[in-house]
Amino acid sequence: MNTNSGSTTAVESRRAVLKAGAAITAATLAPGLMFYGVAHSRPAEEPASKDVRWGMLIDTQKCGDGCKSCVTACNEEHGLSGKTGPQDSQWIRKVDIRNLQTDAQHALPMLCQHCENPPCVDVCPTGASMKRADGIVLVDSHLCIGCRYCMMACPYQARSLVHEPLTDQKPDVPRGVGCVESCTFCVQRVDRDETPACVEACTEAGHNAMLFGDINNPETPIAKALKARASTEVRADLNLNTGVRYQGI
Amino acid sequence: MNIAFREIQAKQGYWLTMAVLAALAGVGVLSALYMEHHGHIVTGMTNQIVWGLPHVFAVFLIVAASGALNVASIATVFGKTLYKPLNRLSALMALTFLAGGLMVLVLDLGRADRIIVAMTEYNFKSIFAWNVILYNGFFVIVIAYLWTMMDRQGGPWYKAVGTFAFVWRLILTTGTGSIFGFLVAREAYDAALLAPMFIIFSFNYGLALFMLILMGLYKGDQRPLGDKLLGRMRSLLGTFVAASLYFTLVYHLTNLYFTKHHGLEAFLLLEGGVHTQVFWLGQVLVGYVVPMTILFNAALSGRGWTVIAAVAAVLGGLSQMWVTIVGGQAYPIEMFPGYAVSSSFYDGAVHAYSPSMVEVLLGVGGLATAILLTVGACKVLRFMPERLDDETLAALHGKH
Numbered sequence: 001m002n003t004n005s006g007s008t009t010a011v012e013s014r015r016a017v018l019k020a021g022a023a024i025t026a027a028t029l030a031p032g033l034m035f036y037g038v039a040h041s042r043p044a045e046e047p048a049s050k051d052v053r054w055g056m057l058i059d060t061q062k063c064g065d066g067c068k069s070c071v072t073a074c075n076e077e078h079g080l081s082g083k084t085g086p087q088d089s090q091w092i093r094k095v096d097i098r099n100l101q102t103d104a105q106h107a108l109p110m111l112c113q114h115c116e117n118p119p120c121v122d123v124c125p126t127g128a129s130m131k132r133a134d135g136i137v138l139v140d141s142h143l144c145i146g147c148r149y150c151m152m153a154c155p156y157q158a159r160s161l162v163h164e165p166l167t168d169q170k171p172d173v174p175r176g177v178g179c180v181e182s183c184t185f186c187v188q189r190v191d192r193d194e195t196p197a198c199v200e201a202c203t204e205a206g207h208n209a210m211l212f213g214d215i216n217n218p219e220t221p222i223a224k225a226l227k228a229r230a231s232t233e234v235r236a237d238l239n240l241n242t243g244v245r246y247q248g249i
Numbered sequence: 250m251n252i253a254f255r256e257i258q259a260k261q262g263y264w265l266t267m268a269v270l271a272a273l274a275g276v277g278v279l280s281a282l283y284m285e286h287h288g289h290i291v292t293g294m295t296n297q298i299v300w301g302l303p304h305v306f307a308v309f310l311i312v313a314a315s316g317a318l319n320v321a322s323i324a325t326v327f328g329k330t331l332y333k334p335l336n337r338l339s340a341l342m343a344l345t346f347l348a349g350g351l352m353v354l355v356l357d358l359g360r361a362d363r364i365i366v367a368m369t370e371y372n373f374k375s376i377f378a379w380n381v382i383l384y385n386g387f388f389v390i391v392i393a394y395l396w397t398m399m400d401r402q403g404g405p406w407y408k409a410v411g412t413f414a415f416v417w418r419l420i421l422t423t424g425t426g427s428i429f430g431f432l433v434a435r436e437a438y439d440a441a442l443l444a445p446m447f448i449i450f451s452f453n454y455g456l457a458l459f460m461l462i463l464m465g466l467y468k469g470d471q472r473p474l475g476d477k478l479l480g481r482m483r484s485l486l487g488t489f490v491a492a493s494l495y496f497t498l499v500y501h502l503t504n505l506y507f508t509k510h511h512g513l514e515a516f517l518l519l520e521g522g523v524h525t526q527v528f529w530l531g532q533v534l535v536g537y538v539v540p541m542t543i544l545f546n547a548a549l550s551g552r553g554w555t556v557i558a559a560v561a562a563v564l565g566g567l568s569q570m571w572v573t574i575v576g577g578q579a580y581p582i583e584m585f586p587g588y589a590v591s592s593s594f595y596d597g598a599v600h601a602y603s604p605s606m607v608e609v610l611l612g613v614g615g616l617a618t619a620i621l622l623t624v625g626a627c628k629v630l631r632f633m634p635e636r637l638d639d640e641t642l643a644a645l646h647g648k649h
Contacts, residue, residue: 146359
């Protein structure tokens with residue numbers, strides 16, 4: 001066996017190269033593997049599961065008086081102007097309510113309620129209004145003809161028509177003039193296993209009034225919270241089984 | 250003795266009338282192109298009043314179209330031979346007014362360029378999708394109906410096709426009324442009554458427009474039109490106006506009985522500003538009281554009075570559509586009963602709406618298109634009997 005110093009150096013340097021290569025490979029792949037391992041993000045080719053039902057629980061007692069963090073975050077996430085004229089899009093808004101008999105006052109965010117039986121989906125002539133298997137109600141911007149029948153049908157006035165041509169849109173939030181749009185539960189974030197922008201902003205603002213998760217899975221915080229304390233559906237008389245529930249009203 | 254049908258002879262004022270109608274129709278289309286280019290920002294419509302004046306015109310024209318066919322149905326289905334000479338014009342108006350209404354409806358879409366999507370993608374739970382089929386089917390059936398009237402070969406099918414067209418038009422107007430009837434979210438709609446109410450409205454508006462077009466065409470082309478025939482139509486229109494008033498009464502009485510609808514009724518009948526005025530002055534006074542006063546009064550049987558009554562019925566119809574469509578949306582959705590509500594999205598507030606000029610021009614353009622197509626068709630094909638004087642009709646049908 002030839003063990004001269006020159007060849008030893010060559011072997012060592014080869015090992016060093018291999019080690020460095022392995023380290024670089026590990027450093028490159030690890031975040032992806034970690035991300036996959038921790039987040040369980042759903043691959044693009046895998047359809048939404050009907051075993052999941054995304055829902056939101058809003059505690060109006062915790063909702064900050066005058067706080068609009070959720071609204072601002074939604075506008076930024078989706079590239080909305082933030083203007084509040086009657087022709088401007090608002091996907092989420094703060095609603096102030098006062099009981100006419102008792103004078104009790106509440107403030108709450110109002111958004112698409114992601115109904116199990118959504119009237120907007122029922123009335124849409126082309127099927128542009130649709131509900132994903134995991135309960136998220138969306139508008140297919142390619143099929144929407146802008147008839148606004150869904151806006152007539154929505155009991156929550158959750159929808160807006162894009163009244164003028166748009167520029168500088170967010171790449172993962174398709175919007176278009178003449179089409180109807182509304183809250184998507186930040187579907188682009190949910191599919192990356194993140195929470196909706198409004199919920200994140202509410203938590204960051206320290207209010208923790210909004211909880212998001214799979215209400216079909218009894219182990220999730222939202223399912224536990226819904227089981228522990230009574231919650232309300234807005235316009236429960238319509239029996240739409242909303243995905244958004246409120247506590248404190 | 251057979252009745253002779255003749256094309257319009259293009260006498261005095263024909264081309265001028267056509268030019269004015271074509272200009273109005275053209276301006277309507279240009280308005281729609283302007284809307285298409287800039288988006289609905291150039292209209293008075295908002296995220297709260299999502300259907301505005303174009304829908305008022307469009308739904309009125311569509312409802313009137315199905316009603317215009319009624320004259321033919323009376324002859325074909327119910328065997329009233331007096332009306333048989335009018336059945337071609339009746340079927341023609343059913344086609345042209347539907348075309349005018351659909352023109353407005355389609356051009357007011359946010360994405361009118363996607364009409365092919367509306368024609369190829371169907372959600373069969375949507376009454377809107379059903380209406381697309383009902384409207385298209387109506388065109389086909391009424392064209393076939395006209396063929397049975399105008400072509401000797403079609404004659405044997407006349408009764409069958411006419412009956413089918415009558416049934417189809419009842420379903421069609423049920424569908425139009427149900428666009429509103431099937432809206433669970435809003436106080437003013439969500440009622441099965443809207444479907445039969447729209448059918449009655451269609452009898453009223455369709456006949457009023459038919460009488461106006463008939464009188465206009467016969468006067469313009471200097472053809473005789475007898476008082477006996479018009480007298481029959483006056484009685485019929487009076488009955489339809491009275492029936493419209495009856496349905497309006499029942500609609501509001503039902504709402505007044507239910508506590509949850511008291512807010513809506515107070516809004517429509519008392520506090521709704523322009524909507525309350527349009528209801529009482531437009532729909533009730535002009536649309537019901539004026540026509541009934543004229544039509545049920547023998548002393549007011551002159552041709553001029555009949556024109557006033559029919560015009561009043563049409564204006565009343567447009568007023569009714571305004572109250573139903575715009576007034577129904579202006580009243581805020583009651584999301585939290587028992588609470589005062591406010592937000593940046595105008596929750597809890599009465600929604601303001603003032604139509605822009607483009608909406609007015611588009612709506613009027615649709616009406617002009619319907620009349621233009623009617624008058625134009627009468628020039629090229631034989632839709633109008635040469636004579637409709639009392640003597641001719643008596644010779645044809647005895648003492649009808």
